[in-house]
Amino acid sequence: MSNQIPIAEGLFSWPAAKPALLASRCKRCGIAAFPVASTCMACSGQDVEIEKLPSRGTLWTWTIQQFMPKTPYKSNETPESFIPYGVGYLELPGGVRVEGRLTENDPHKLQIGMEMDVVFEPYRTEDNGDEVINFFFRPVRSPQ
């Protein structure tokens, strides 16, 4: 049986029935940050609390990574099996704009302003069989 582990501790709640990205919010100025940081970059305050970010937002901007990045890129792909992937910033209302990989890599199916959900899916498999879970942004529906 394969074990599912998050790609990094503290990035999102895991394991959880409804996993969510985790942010820190500054108690002094109210600004949220992702990933969780102990110092607020807006006001240098150090009193922060951790909260779950919304699971739906709008695509602020995007691109498609067309070639396989060099190290530190770490997937199970080879240059031959590499599949171009989408990258974008998702604007999460009341929170922050989070950068992440998109589940869609067709430029004709991506539009600034479209709605997307944050989803948690296997990204790669380690040598010991562990499945590494990462967060992705998935279109709620295809644009017209």
Place this chain on the structure above:
Amino acid sequence: MDVAIVGIGIHPFGRTPARSGLQQGAHAARLALQDAGVEWGDMQFAFGGSASAGSADALVNELGLTGIPFINVANGCATGGSSLIAAYNAIKSGQYDVGMVAGFDKHDRGAFNADPKELGIGDWYGEVGLMMTTQFFAMKIQKYMHDYAISHNTLAKVSEKAFINGSKNPNAWRTKPISVDEIIDSTMVSNPLTKFMFCSPAEGGVALILCRADHAKRYTDAPVYLKGATMKSRRFGSFEVFAPSQALQQVDGPTVDASNAAFEMAGVGPRDIDVMQLQDTEVGAEIMHMAENGFCEDGEQEALIQQGATHIGGSMPVNTDGGCLANGEPIGASGLRQVYENVLQLRGQAGDHQVPGDPTLAYTHVYGAPGISAITILQR
């Protein structure tokens, strides 16, 4: 006390397998000394930088052991600008009368390989494939094209102009003009940017001799004065490279901040500038930097570029030596290349890439990771 540039030297950019980065720096340094009619032993101080070609202060091993205080500067793409600011202050303070600023580099082929840990970002960021400067530039221009109606054709026209200017510059790397169609049809790197819309890591060296302005005529008949030199890092809320997240409330980036400070320092405005060298890591950067540096309003670039305004004979010539797109980007030398080009322009020595009309004020701008910018304003 003003500060003058009285000597300039360059090693051609591109690929020079027979010479190390340090040797390319030394080549530029010797030409700069010769241009000012001085010897290495006359230099009272030096500031210099190299990102991938060893320590800049190793130049003393090439030029001679004179006891000179040679201080290494490491500030990414702003290395040259930061060296200039340091030299400016060293002379302005009265500590020194004359000295050198040098920058050189030699990078491997392909995109720069960034390590998240060096920037305080988790390993996951690189593992999932987000540690790519190319993605940032693509996403920034993608948003800008959406907001301000910039066309793909205009993106390609920026590259086309860069390669035309490169073909007129004997020190450039890429010296063959490439058509708009060929640029648009080249391999897609990161949508909307294709291969010929990006600059590449390269090699090269530049050196400058600076002195107190009242001594300038001892060295040259055509001194160029450093009227403004500023460097800024990002404030909270600006959209920058290598950012796992960004604030909902956006503020101006370091380019806008450094530009405003430079104009204030020089006591001039964007309309006074006759020729400008703007960071063109890729075509979108050049387009957006035109507005961020105050030379036009957001969105005006579409008409300006289509009309040819940014060409050498246009109303606002940008990157007259071919910029990073035609010269490649040796990080330690890139910002100083812009200054070298502007000194040529202000002296009227730029040959085939000389802008007409005897320019008197020239502007340089660099931008780099993780959100820094440096500006200079030169006057003859």
